Amino acid sequence: MSGALESVSLDRMFRGERLLLEAHNLKKYFPVRGILFTKGYVKAVDNVTLGIPRGKTLGLVGESGSGKTTLGRVILRLEEPTSGRIVFDGQDVTRLKGRALKEFRRRAQIIFQDPYGSLNPRKTVYSLIAEPMKVHGVRVEDTREYIIKLLYQVGLNETHLYRYPHEFSGGQRQRIAIARVLALRPEFIVLDEPTSALDVSVQAQILNLLKDLQRTYNLTYLFISHDLGVVRYMSDYIAVMYLGKIVEMASSDELFEKPLHPYTKTLLSSIPIPDPKIAKSKARIRIPGEPPSPYNPPSGCRFRTRCPIAVDKCLSEPPLEEVERGHWVACWRPGEL
Amino acid sequence: MECDPIVEVKDLRVYFYTYAGVVKAIDGVSFKICRGETYCLVGETGCGKSVTSRAITRLIYPPGRIVSGEIYYYPEPGKRVNIMQLSESELRRLRGEEISYIFQDPSAALDPLYVLGYQVGETMLAHKRVKSVKEGMRRAVEVLRTVLMPDPEKRASSYPHELSGGMKQRGVIGISLSNNPKLLIADEPTTALDVTIQAQLMDLLLDLKRERGLTLLLITHNLGLVAEYCDRVAVMYAGNIVEEAPVEELFEKPLHPYTQALIRAVPNPTRRIEKLEHIPGTVPNLVKPPPGCRFHPRCPKAFDRCRVEKPPLKEYSDHHKAACWLYEE
Numbered sequence: 001m002s003g004a005l006e007s008v009s010l011d012r013m014f015r016g017e018r019l020l021l022e023a024h025n026l027k028k029y030f031p032v033r034g035i036l037f038t039k040g041y042v043k044a045v046d047n048v049t050l051g052i053p054r055g056k057t058l059g060l061v062g063e064s065g066s067g068k069t070t071l072g073r074v075i076l077r078l079e080e081p082t083s084g085r086i087v088f089d090g091q092d093v094t095r096l097k098g099r100a101l102k103e104f105r106r107r108a109q110i111i112f113q114d115p116y117g118s119l120n121p122r123k124t125v126y127s128l129i130a131e132p133m134k135v136h137g138v139r140v141e142d143t144r145e146y147i148i149k150l151l152y153q154v155g156l157n158e159t160h161l162y163r164y165p166h167e168f169s170g171g172q173r174q175r176i177a178i179a180r181v182l183a184l185r186p187e188f189i190v191l192d193e194p195t196s197a198l199d200v201s202v203q204a205q206i207l208n209l210l211k212d213l214q215r216t217y218n219l220t221y222l223f224i225s226h227d228l229g230v231v232r233y234m235s236d237y238i239a240v241m242y243l244g245k246i247v248e249m250a251s252s253d254e255l256f257e258k259p260l261h262p263y264t265k266t267l268l269s270s271i272p273i274p275d276p277k278i279a280k281s282k283a284r285i286r287i288p289g290e291p292p293s294p295y296n297p298p299s300g301c302r303f304r305t306r307c308p309i310a311v312d313k314c315l316s317e318p319p320l321e322e323v324e325r326g327h328w329v330a331c332w333r334p335g336e337l
Numbered sequence: 338m339e340c341d342p343i344v345e346v347k348d349l350r351v352y353f354y355t356y357a358g359v360v361k362a363i364d365g366v367s368f369k370i371c372r373g374e375t376y377c378l379v380g381e382t383g384c385g386k387s388v389t390s391r392a393i394t395r396l397i398y399p400p401g402r403i404v405s406g407e408i409y410y411y412p413e414p415g416k417r418v419n420i421m422q423l424s425e426s427e428l429r430r431l432r433g434e435e436i437s438y439i440f441q442d443p444s445a446a447l448d449p450l451y452v453l454g455y456q457v458g459e460t461m462l463a464h465k466r467v468k469s470v471k472e473g474m475r476r477a478v479e480v481l482r483t484v485l486m487p488d489p490e491k492r493a494s495s496y497p498h499e500l501s502g503g504m505k506q507r508g509v510i511g512i513s514l515s516n517n518p519k520l521l522i523a524d525e526p527t528t529a530l531d532v533t534i535q536a537q538l539m540d541l542l543l544d545l546k547r548e549r550g551l552t553l554l555l556i557t558h559n560l561g562l563v564a565e566y567c568d569r570v571a572v573m574y575a576g577n578i579v580e581e582a583p584v585e586e587l588f589e590k591p592l593h594p595y596t597q598a599l600i601r602a603v604p605n606p607t608r609r610i611e612k613l614e615h616i617p618g619t620v621p622n623l624v625k626p627p628p629g630c631r632f633h634p635r636c637p638k639a640f641d642r643c644r645v646e647k648p649p650l651k652e653y654s655d656h657h658k659a660a661c662w663l664y665e666e
Contacts, residue, residue, distance in 0.1 A: 063531040169619050199381040199558065204602040204615035226531065229561075229604035233613060253609060270536035272561025274603045276585045279565040286536060289487070290501050 010051045017053035020220045026084035042295045044070040046244040057221040059235030067244040068224045072190040106136040109186040113193035115173035119165040129180045150179045171202035188220045243302040250327040260334040263303045340371040349406030358624035364576040375553040380573035386556045394432045437513040441525035443505035447497040453508045454493030464516045484511040503534040524556040572596045575631040582657040592659035595632045
């Protein structure tokens, strides 16, 4: 029954906007094996419901181990969900197989964090881009022309066509990875920390490129990052994850200007601001300790062990509820910190 | 603000002799760190900030070599030690006892085969602060307590793999402070950690610095950390310091076009930004650096002189230095 309830709330979350992607009560548990039996589960993603309107970006933030990468992979069916539903462009893709799954994978792509690991060092730029096209049967009149056009779009040119990955810098490699994805004419791209390995001056180039491409092709992004400045710049909506759960979700400006969950507040006050005037006057909220293990998370609200305003009620789990218009929080005392 | 220097570096050059050619990683760097301040070296990958910090205690190994330059350490005002002329054993004493380091990756800094307490104690034994390993292990618990390690007795007998990244870095901070150094060099100490842990550790470093009257040299690529924790900043680009200023001044009135572009390229989370400005091109190859100012191929304001002549680092207003021909009459 709760599934039906949740889909109603998705409609309310993104009033009137057409959702390209929906995830309903998504769970991904990884078994931890003992000598004979499964000892328990790492609940990497635990009951996550979210949606992304077509042409928009949902930013996903959280610390390491919060489950943001797993969530991105489950949405693309790179990992099979333990339970829950994924809906893409109105079609349930959770159990797709064979040709239909392949077509879904063409339309929903991913760009990884490490541009050194994601490109085969033995292949030229040309074959790196042409091969996935062949696999997915993307037909064009002239493959070479098509690839050259793509290279120009990502800021490279035909002189790069027959070079190998090791001849490129990190930023250029990420451009190749972007061209390779674009060649398949996808509609949805999971960007998993696409600029974390890059320097700031190059990071800005790649972020702007991704924004331009989004406008040109009406792309929908799930942008995963731990860098809150980057997430704010890229996203229309933001979801904050903590130990496998979404604790807060709102429009980008709303989340940064009026964070309601104590974890979001702490996170925002922990990021160093590149402006000494703000940096030295801002409120400093510090939480003790480190995130608990997702293998054995606290009962009830998972943040309660570090939360400065936790009360007895937090022993039971708070649902993700709309506290203000378009602002969703999973907390018994939203906005009180 | 008179500067009582603790370290002074003059015209330092460090080259790396590789098969691909001579990499001029540091090419004429001069700066002073004042006693009690937090001085910051900021720049992108390969700009030479780490090499500069390691050269202070001559921690440069082949194929790298300090080609020229003077490095002085002042243990107290008026007393000068020429680091370039110290013997290996004098350097050993200097490193750790006077100047100590914290590096980026705490897992690489700790030996996986020994418990944390032993590693803290061993450092104190090496500098004759304690008489035996046993005493060192006992003292290690106190050291771990000062770096706010949760449950220090238990953690002293934990192996590195049993500790989280944040706890390991706390341990490393403990080791580097165990011999009461006067200057602490922290090279990207929080880059491998999550933001909430980063905030905890940076606060800890600053508290320890205040309590013990330390001087801190912070190496980072994160302009946020610079703004939040530093007093004076030097911006490095391709082996040179291109600008040096008090932190407020640097962010308010950056002089060098590279600094200006760098500040604008970082997305500030407190503001809504429509379009981020980026710096075209990439960092130059230091085997064959561009002639003249090394930033000129990427500089929107470059003119003829920048292409042939290297601009010196000069003071243009109070304590504000830049290496740029734009400000030369």
